[in-house]
Amino acid sequence: MGSPPPPSQSLIVKLESIAPVSDEERQAIVALPMTVRDIREDHDIVRDQDRPSQCCLVIEGLACRYKVLPGGKRQIFSFHIPGDIPDLQSLHLDVMDHNLGTLVPCRIGFIPHETARQFIRAHPRIGDIFWRDTLIDAGVFREWITNIARRDSYQRVAHLLCELYVRLRAAGLANGRTYAMPITQAELADATGMSTVHVNRSLQKLRGDGLIRSGKRSVTIEDWDGLQAAGEFDPTYLHLRPQALAA
Amino acid sequence: MGSPPPPSQSLIVKLESIAPVSDEERQAIVALPMTVRDIREDHDIVRDQDRPSQCCLVIEGLACRYKVLPGGKRQIFSFHIPGDIPDLQSLHLDVMDHNLGTLVPCRIGFIPHETARQFIRAHPRIGDIFWRDTLIDAGVFREWITNIARRDSYQRVAHLLCELYVRLRAAGLANGRTYAMPITQAELADATGMSTVHVNRSLQKLRGDGLIRSGKRSVTIEDWDGLQAAGEFDPTYLHLRPQALAA
DNA sequence: CGCCTATTTGATCTGATTCAAACAATGTGG
DNA sequence: CCACATTGTTTGAATCAGATCAAATAGGCG
Secondary structure (H helix, E strand, O other): OOOOOOOOHHHHHHHHHHOOOOHHHHHHHHOOOOEEEEEOOOOEEEOOOOOOOEEEEEEEOOEEEEEEOOOOOEEEEEEEOOOOOOOHHHHOOOOOOOEEEEOOOEEEEEEEHHHHHHHHHHOHHHHHHHHHHHHHHHHHHHHHHHHHHHOOHHHHHHHHHHHHHHHHHHOOOOEOOEEEOOOOHHHHHHHHOOOHHHHHHHHHHHHHOOOEEEEOOEEEEOOHHHHHHHHOOOHHHHOOOHHHHHO | OOOOOOOOHHHHHHHHHHOOOOHHHHHHHHHOOOEEEEEOOOOEEEOOOOOOOEEEEEEEOOEEEEEEOOOOOEEEEEEEOOOOOOOHHHHOOOOOOOEEEEOOOEEEEEEEHHHHHHHHHHOHHHHHHHHHHHHHHHHHHHHHHHHHHHOOHHHHHHHHHHHHHHHHHHOOOOEOOEEEOOOOHHHHHHHHOOOHHHHHHHHHHHHHOOOEEEEOOEEEEOOHHHHHHHHOOOHHHHOOOHHHHHO
């Protein structure tokens, strides 16, 4: 029913989840020119050492930032859902220090740096929201440091599931207590610094404890309070506005 | 000889290490009004949950960002040397999601948010450098994630020592291959997600392997190539300008 | 149906933690 | 200037969480 939402709809929802956006600004975002491209699963969008000339907006799908170490091990730094601009940093840091890749088939919008810069100049308040967004990113990284360094495997996985849930809910992408999670256990392992085997056992324990149910590429939270407690999860670091947090 | 440098001198050096700064901008920075205060060792400058109304510049000393977990464990996210503005983020994120504290007696400059905002408006290019700086912060966090999640204790400590060295050198605070490191092993443990005991043993091994010498609150790098190799250290993620990197 | 990828299970091994105590360095007050 | 307290470093022994290795099972899908 009705025409499909413009590609920038998810971006508007995202920005509104972290700061107020005026009508005029909303319209400017809708008018923001971008090239939309579909990218297949497990494909790099931007690579370590690249010097991107555009930013990319996740319109549909799921992406992640990661790095591959000399020994071949992979570390995932963050997952990116529709509305995220994972390489906003390339506006100010010319050379990439990590990769950005898809986890599932994605629809990605590309915005040339020059366009983005003009846009920020014309709408400085949105520029500030962008800055704010990159600062939240940094907060997420700090939380991941804490998670990996100081929590045991069970807590780690619980925490990650909480984060995904709250972010997806704020983006309007959760269905009650259920959300799509097309992430393999190997990828969860690369994100949490654990082995696949142990991710599996931790998930089993979370299920056994009645905190979650996990089916085919999706998760249902059975006991939200319990899951938060298990992961010592406190969403403050996501700096979401109250309405996005409650959602 | 001559008068002491103005408190903003370290800030200028820092900004120049990550982007070019014009004469006019340099003068504006020197003129930037700030309140200077000496803060004693092991004291919090800003606390988790605070809503700061000013940013702080490390003029002298060493500070760190950290969080304390429910169980009482502490995680250190970053060390901050003269020239750093560790809570620049508070300009855009009203509530703190971590603490900022001193590790040694520090001289700190406080710049009211309103002043900083006006300054950025008047000197947008410096605003961009500030943004860039917070993006580099995020890069450092990512590297710490990698370090903690994917490297063993020996590598972790080596990597951290490399990072400190390169940053201090870029700030003009290294003396050849020697630099002040008034960080206890317990603090190194809190930064690397290890136990004090193991930090100690890793340091001993680094010494035994002839990579470093460490004396009273200082470190001397005996074998720079070896130390970098041991820690898989690659300074790209610090996004320093070539001249600052070479220093 | 058969191939490929993802999940699950079991057994073993190890890097790092924990606990406990000695030792060294530094500072403090008498 | 020394006794004492305090904080940081070092050492040893026991233990454990999680990695690793290996193999079985379960889903998707062409």
